[in-house]
Amino acid sequence: xxxxxxxxxxxxxxxxxxxDLINKAELADNGPVRGTMVIRPYGYGLWERMQQGMDARIxxxxxxxxxxxxxxxxxxxTREAEHVEGFAPELAVVTHAGGKELEEPVVVRPTSETIIxxxxxxxxxxxxxxPLLINQWANVVRWEMRPRLFLRxxxxxxxxxxxxxxxxxDARDYAARIHREVYEGFMTDVLAMDVVPGRKTAKERxxxxxxxxxxxxxxxxxxxxxxxTSHELGQNFAKAFHTQYLSADGEQEYVWQTSWGSTTRMIxxxxxxxxxxxxxxxxxxxxxVQVVVLAIKGDDEVVAKVREVGERLKAVGLxxxxxxxxxxxxxxxxxxxxxxxxxxxxxxGPRDLEAGTAMLARRIPGGKEPVALDAxxxxxxxxxxxxxxxxxxxxHERRVSRTVDVATVGExxxxxATGWARIPWADLGVAGEAxxxxxxxxxxxx
Amino acid sequence: xxxxxxxxxxxxxxxxxxxDLINKAELADNGPVRGTMVIRPYGYGLWERMQQGMDARIxxxxxxxxxxxxxxxxxxxTREAEHVEGFAPELAVVTHAGGKELEEPVVVRPTSETIIxxxxxxxxxxxxxxPLLINQWANVVRWEMRPRLFLRxxxxxxxxxxxxxxxxxDARDYAARIHREVYEGFMTDVLAMDVVPGRKTAKERxxxxxxxxxxxxxxxxxxxxxxxTSHELGQNFAKAFHTQYLSADGEQEYVWQTSWGSTTRMIxxxxxxxxxxxxxxxxxxxxxVQVVVLAIKGDDEVVAKVREVGERLKAVGLxxxxxxxxxxxxxxxxxxxxxxxxxxxxxxGPRDLEAGTAMLARRIPGGKEPVALDAxxxxxxxxxxxxxxxxxxxxHERRVSRTVDVATVGExxxxxATGWARIPWADLGVAGEAxxxxxxxxxxxx
Ligand SMILES: [Zn+2]
Ligand SMILES: [Zn+2]
Numbered sequence: 001x002x003x004x005x006x007x008x009x010x011x012x013x014x015x016x017x018x019x020d021l022i023n024k025a026e027l028a029d030n031g032p033v034r035g036t037m038v039i040r041p042y043g044y045g046l047w048e049r050m051q052q053g054m055d056a057r058i059x060x061x062x063x064x065x066x067x068x069x070x071x072x073x074x075x076x077x078t079r080e081a082e083h084v085e086g087f088a089p090e091l092a093v094v095t096h097a098g099g100k101e102l103e104e105p106v107v108v109r110p111t112s113e114t115i116i117x118x119x120x121x122x123x124x125x126x127x128x129x130x131p132l133l134i135n136q137w138a139n140v141v142r143w144e145m146r147p148r149l150f151l152r153x154x155x156x157x158x159x160x161x162x163x164x165x166x167x168x169x170d171a172r173d174y175a176a177r178i179h180r181e182v183y184e185g186f187m188t189d190v191l192a193m194d195v196v197p198g199r200k201t202a203k204e205r206x207x208x209x210x211x212x213x214x215x216x217x218x219x220x221x222x223x224x225x226x227x228x229t230s231h232e233l234g235q236n237f238a239k240a241f242h243t244q245y246l247s248a249d250g251e252q253e254y255v256w257q258t259s260w261g262s263t264t265r266m267i268x269x270x271x272x273x274x275x276x277x278x279x280x281x282x283x284x285x286x287x288x289v290q291v292v293v294l295a296i297k298g299d300d301e302v303v304a305k306v307r308e309v310g311e312r313l314k315a316v317g318l319x320x321x322x323x324x325x326x327x328x329x330x331x332x333x334x335x336x337x338x339x340x341x342x343x344x345x346x347x348x349g350p351r352d353l354e355a356g357t358a359m360l361a362r363r364i365p366g367g368k369e370p371v372a373l374d375a376x377x378x379x380x381x382x383x384x385x386x387x388x389x390x391x392x393x394x395x396h397e398r399r400v401s402r403t404v405d406v407a408t409v410g411e412x413x414x415x416x417a418t419g420w421a422r423i424p425w426a427d428l429g430v431a432g433e434a435x436x437x438x439x440x441x442x443x444x445x446x
Numbered sequence: 447x448x449x450x451x452x453x454x455x456x457x458x459x460x461x462x463x464x465x466d467l468i469n470k471a472e473l474a475d476n477g478p479v480r481g482t483m484v485i486r487p488y489g490y491g492l493w494e495r496m497q498q499g500m501d502a503r504i505x506x507x508x509x510x511x512x513x514x515x516x517x518x519x520x521x522x523x524t525r526e527a528e529h530v531e532g533f534a535p536e537l538a539v540v541t542h543a544g545g546k547e548l549e550e551p552v553v554v555r556p557t558s559e560t561i562i563x564x565x566x567x568x569x570x571x572x573x574x575x576x577p578l579l580i581n582q583w584a585n586v587v588r589w590e591m592r593p594r595l596f597l598r599x600x601x602x603x604x605x606x607x608x609x610x611x612x613x614x615x616d617a618r619d620y621a622a623r624i625h626r627e628v629y630e631g632f633m634t635d636v637l638a639m640d641v642v643p644g645r646k647t648a649k650e651r652x653x654x655x656x657x658x659x660x661x662x663x664x665x666x667x668x669x670x671x672x673x674x675t676s677h678e679l680g681q682n683f684a685k686a687f688h689t690q691y692l693s694a695d696g697e698q699e700y701v702w703q704t705s706w707g708s709t710t711r712m713i714x715x716x717x718x719x720x721x722x723x724x725x726x727x728x729x730x731x732x733x734x735v736q737v738v739v740l741a742i743k744g745d746d747e748v749v750a751k752v753r754e755v756g757e758r759l760k761a762v763g764l765x766x767x768x769x770x771x772x773x774x775x776x777x778x779x780x781x782x783x784x785x786x787x788x789x790x791x792x793x794x795g796p797r798d799l800e801a802g803t804a805m806l807a808r809r810i811p812g813g814k815e816p817v818a819l820d821a822x823x824x825x826x827x828x829x830x831x832x833x834x835x836x837x838x839x840x841x842h843e844r845r846v847s848r849t850v851d852v853a854t855v856g857e858x859x860x861x862x863a864t865g866w867a868r869i870p871w872a873d874l875g876v877a878g879e880a881x882x883x884x885x886x887x888x889x890x891x892x
Contacts, residue, residue: 029565032522033552036515038565041580044512066490069482070516070554070585070601071538076478089545092517094554097538097600098589106479108516108540108554119475119484128773134487139516139585143544154543155516327574 006335009277014221019149021271025280025339028149028267035147035154039264042340045288046267047157051137053190053286054159054262057182061174063133063161068115070139071106076114079240083113086207090142092154108141113208113233113259116162117241124255126246127166131174132255135161150268151225158263164243164255168234171256172211175230178260179213183228191266192283192391193217193273194399195227198445201433206259210234216444218399219272222419224444227269230260274391280341281364283391284384289342290319291380293358294333296349298326306348309358309373313346316377318384338363343387344380348373364390409435416441452781455723460667465595467717471726471785474595474713481593481600485710488786489596491734492713493603497583499636499732500605500708503628507620509579509607514561516585517552522560525686529559532653536588538600554587559654559679559705562608563687570701572692573612577620578701581607596714597671604709610689610701614680617702618657621676624706625659629674637712638729638837639663639719640845641673644891647879652705656680662890664845665718668865670890673715676706720837726787727810729837730830735788736765737826739804740779742795744772752794755804755819759792762823764830784809789833790826794819810836855881862887 007020022028027043030036039047055065071094077084092108095101109115116134124132137159144154161178165171179197187193200212209231216224237243238254247253274281284290291313295306303324310322321342323333330347337345338361345361352358358376361368364387371379402419406412409432415421416436425446428436433443453466468474473489476482485493501511517540523530538554541547555561562580570578583605590600607624611617625643633639646658655677662670683689684700693699720727730736737759741752749770756768767788769779776793783791784807791807798804804822807814810833817825848865852858855878861867862882871892874882879889 029568031515031517032519032561032564033515033517036517038515039513041510041512045510047513048511064487064491065494066487067485067493067603069477069479069484070587071477071479071482073478091545092540092543094538095541096551098591099535099537105542115478118478122475128771141516141543145544157513325574 005277006339007277007279010220010275015148017275017277018268018272021275021279021339022149025341027271027280030147030149031155033154035144035152037149037153037155039157043267046270046282046286047264049286049288050186050191050266051159054182054186055137057186058135058159058161058178061133061178061181062131063135063163065136066134067136067138068109068112068119070109072109072112072115074105074107076118077107079114080208080237082236083208087111087142090144092141092143109138110140110142111259111261112136112138112140112160113162113237114241117237117243117257120162120164120255121241121243124164124243124245127248130164130166130245130255131170132164133161133174134163135159148268150264150271153264156264158261161258161260163258164238165257166245166247166253166255168232168256171258172232175211175213175232175258175260178258179215179228179230183215183230183260183262187215187217187227187266188392190283190285191270191273192285192388192395193227193269194392194395196399196445200229201430201443201446203430203433204443206231208233208236209259210236214445217269217273217395218402218420219269220275220398221272222398222402224420224442225265225269225272226444227266228260228262231258233257233259273395275341279339281391282341282343284343284388287341287343288319289321289340290384291344291346292321292323292337292342293346293348294330294337295322295324295326296330296347296352298324299350301353302348302350305353305373306346309346309348309376312377313380316381318380334361343384346371346376362387412436413439413441420444451723452785453723453725456666456721461594463721463723464714464718467721467725467785468595471787473717473726476593476595477601479600481590481598483595483599483601483710485603489713492716492728492732493710495732495734496632496637496712497605500628500632501583503632504581504605504607504624507579507624507627508577509581509609511582512580513582513584514555514558514565516555518555518558518561520551520553522564523553525560526654526683528682529654533557533588536590538587538589555584556586556588557705557707558582558584558586558606559608559683560687563683563689563703566608566610566701567687567689570610570689570691573694576610576612576691576701577616578610579607579620580609581605594714596710596717599710602710604707607704607706609704610684611703612691612693612699612701614678614702617704618678621657621659621678621704621706624704625661625674625676629661629676629706629708633661633663633673633712634838636729636731637716637719638731638834638841639673639715640838640841642845642891646675647876647889647892649876649879650889652677654679654682655705656682660891663715663719663841664848664866665715666721666844667718668844668848670866670888671711671715671718672890673712674706674708677704679703679705719841721787725785727837728787728789730789730834733787733789734765735767735786736830737790737792738767738769738783738788739792740776740783740794741770741772742776742793742798744770745796747799748794748796751799751819752792755792755794755822758823759826762827764826780807789830792817792822808833858882859885859887866890
């Protein structure tokens with residue numbers, strides 16, 4: 001029996017499939033103000049798990065969290081010339097507050113390099129104060145002309161790290177450490193994403209940086225998405241904000257700085273990386289719901305059993321939801337959990353009670369089979385680790401099979417239509433980059 | 447030997463003592479834009495622990511986290527008449543974005559009732575969708591004419607809960623449950639604050655609410671501070687935003703709603719509740735640093751020992767910092783940890799190594815005595831629980847000793863100069879409330 005698909009198939013229209021999924025899996029809605037977004041509880045649950053996992057890694061790398069104001073005096077932005085040029089077209093500006101016109105308009109932070117440097121210049125006095133390693137979790141605003149939920153939104157959530165070091169080498173090492181241990185580590189181990197680390201070209205660099213490290217992932221349509229960047233800022237902001245320290249030799253020196261960020265875009269990447277025509281597939285290590293235990297019907301015995309099984313699975317450390325909303329048809333609930341990409345569904349009905357079994361539906365490999373209720377608590381953690389590995393393997397295989405080595409700009413443009421092209425920078429160069437840009441192809445990563 | 451005090455003594459000038467402490471304990475700095483605040487790592491660490499503790503209680507009460515946009519169309523605010531009247535003087539308005547003047551200015555959220563109701567009206571269709579229990583952790587902006595760090599800031603961090611229920615009774619019960627289990631429970635059990643629950647008068651109520659529950663704590667100067675409020679919104683926002691559901695009987699009904707919030711003001715309350723002339727005293731259950739292990743001198747052996755002791759104390763679940771920054775004088779570091787209110791300091795120097803002891807300084811009861819190094823891991827968790835109980839006891843005793851029963855408006859005003867006055871509402875009434883307001887006295891709590 002052929003059913004009308006719940007989502008537009010990926011092969012028909014990938015962007016529409018993406019939009020359908022975000023909507024039907026209840027991840028997010030468009031906000032009322034252009035480009036803003038409402039992150040719904042299921043989508044926010046993914047973000048909370050990302051925050052927890054990343055935050056632990058950030059603290060492991062020695063940084064501490066703090067919070068800097070949303071509002072930045074407009075004059076701060078202009079102190080670093082490249083920075084203001086890069087961000088000026090995207091700024092949101094508050095001109096009135098407290099019932100009056102402000103003397104100096106304030107900008108809603110697009111990023112916090114400037115305001116953080118203002119304070120670093122007060123807090124850093126001596127070499128003993130270095131390195132200063134700060135991170136903040138916050139919302140930022142960059143006005144977006146072509147918004148897409150999670151991928152490009154006028155307001156997004158992120159973490160931004162900002163550090164000051166005594167030497168360029170220290171700063172370089174720390175940016176690389178964050179890139180490897182926090183971003184690459186988390187995306188590989190938890191998000192099951194095969195990502196490629198590299199550097200950005202001068203054209204694609206962060207406004208104000210001397211070097212930008214990036215991670216690029218290949219999405220289901222063969223396109224690249226940037227996931228987490230780490231910048232070496234050199235002494236650009238230090239000079240603009242007079243962030244200096246007294247060295248052990250008694251000299252006043254400018255600090256060397258880094259900044260690094262990752263955003264709610266990771267949720268969009270998760271969708272495009274692991275989603276299929278039936279919905280999202282959430283890597284089990286990330287999932288805030290790893291297992292859903294469903295009552296097929298509303299019998300008292302069935303409901304009691306799903307609750308009991310739910311408790312037993314929670315007791316072995318699994319993240320479990322019990323779905324006993326039997327006033328909603330079972331089929332609709334099953335499709336809903338499939339759309340949401342919960343890795344394991346344990347379905348229990350009256351017949352299962354007698355047999356002491358449940359149907360186990362696995363979202364990642366697909367398929368459904370009966371399993372003894374008593375075996376679930378031991379079996380599920382192993383199956384979930386298998387599922388985690390499968391997603392990473394699929395991600396890797398896609399990238400390898402859809403990346404081709406090319407020698408000319410023409411070949412690169414052709415390959416970029418369905419995947420990635422790898423070309424020596426010596427053969428491309430700035431001129432080749434400009435030529436590719438005309439055809440809508442970006443040099444992602446050196 | 448008399449030392450110059452590090453802080454202005456409380457008895458000399460309580461507000462100045464507060465400001466000194468916030469600054470010298472490195473909790474926060476003033477931001478560059480009027481009334482904004484930079485929360486420094488030590489202050490933010492307190493907030494993170496508050497977030498974790500409250501968030502667990504909020505989830506225990508069945509609410510889920512989500513995220514709604516920072517920017518609200520100005521027209522939303524005006525739909526509920528009392529609400530806009532209450533917030534209009536405090537709004538910050540974005541008039542320009544993306545390099546253009548906006549067609550409709552957008553408001554930076556002062557609270558999210560309006561925008562959340564816009565979405566509730568889409569998400570709620572049937573009685574099966576109720577109750578809908580949502581919380582968000584976010585920044586909000588209310589322009590502040592007389593800012594004070596943590597207590598009144600133009601931007602602050604908070605959680606705001608928003609719920610929709612089928613009946614008024616459900617809504618009322620849920621507001622009361624949050625108030626008791628989340629706010630009163632957390633403040634009593636973790637913050638060691640003796641708080642008084644009650645209701646606000648019509649005059650002091652939230653703009654748009656039909657009933658506001660409050661918790662009031664008595665600070666070190668005998669004044670009251672509002673800590674967490676829960677509002678019954680009735681059907682005011684439901685009618686303004688057409689938030690209706692189809693009842694089991696097939697009728698379209700308006701939902702009944704609640705909202706409830708608590709903010710970074712809790713950090714200010716913590717300071718004013720438990721601080722003394724030597725600095726902050728952090729309740730051990732809250733403290734992100736419960737124990738600091740200090741090397742008195744930079745000997746290799748001493749440094750090795752403090753690290754070893756630190757690891758042993760972490761292994762029993764304590765939150766520990768090892769301070770081996772021996773290029774900074776010991777006395778300065780000790781005063782710094784005292785200012786920051788870390789409950790226990792374990793100080794180890796060369797002489798202690800021979801004796802197998804350390805000096806244990808306890809911030810809450812005060813005093814210092816030698817303790818065998820081997821006894822610390824067993825002893826400290828017990829002492830910290832004693833300290834926690836002591837802070838709550840002191841908080842309770844202050845309130846009881848400084849609250850007097852009065853019969854007239856005149857007596858109430860007099861008592862309010864040094865503490866709290868309790869007067870039957872029948873003896874006060876709206877006229878009495880207005881009279882007290884002329885003398886700067888507020889009716890905090892019914
Ligand atoms: Zn004007
Ligand atoms: Zn204009």
